[in-house]
Amino acid sequence: MKTLESLTLKNNTEKKQFELLVENNLxxxxxxxxxxxxxxxxxxVPSELEGKGVGTxxxxxxxxxxxxNDLTLIPLxxxxxxxxxxxxxxxxxxxKGINIA
Incomplete structure (x- = not known):
C-alpha cells in the first residue's frame, strides 16, 4: 500500500464528497x-480498509x-x-458555539 500521506484527496463536487482511493477501494x-x-x-471507509488509518x-x-479554502466547519x-x-x-x-467535547 502506498503511504496514506502520498495519496491525493479528490473533491468530487458533483457527488458532494471528498474521496480517497486506496487499494482500488473508495x-x-x-x-x-x-x-x-x-x-x-x-x-x-470500505471494510477492507478498516483499521489501517485510512479514515484518519x-x-x-x-x-x-x-x-x-477559508471555510467554517460544522462537523456533523x-x-x-x-x-x-x-x-x-x-x-x-x-x-463558534459548537462544542467538541
Missing part, C-alpha cells in the same frame, strides 16, 4: 457546502482542505468530531 466523506461553511456529514488520513486531508459526523477532539489544532475551523 473511502469518502460526504459534505454540504454553503458559501462560507462546510458541513461534514458522513465518513465511510482522509479526515486530516479534508480538514487541511477546509483550512486552505462523529468520526470527524472525534478527530478534532484528538487534534485540537483544528478546533479553530469549527463554527
Amino acid at each position: 473511502a469518502r466523506i460526504e459534505y454540504i457546502k454553503t458559501q462560507d461553511k462546510i458541513y461534514l456529514t458522513h465518513t465511510e 488520513a482522509m479526515v486530516h486531508k479534508t480538514l487541511e482542505w477546509v483550512k486552505n 459526523c462523529p468520526f470527524v468530531a472525534l478527530y478534532i477532539k484528538k487534534n485540537p489544532e483544528y478546533k479553530s475551523l469549527v463554527l
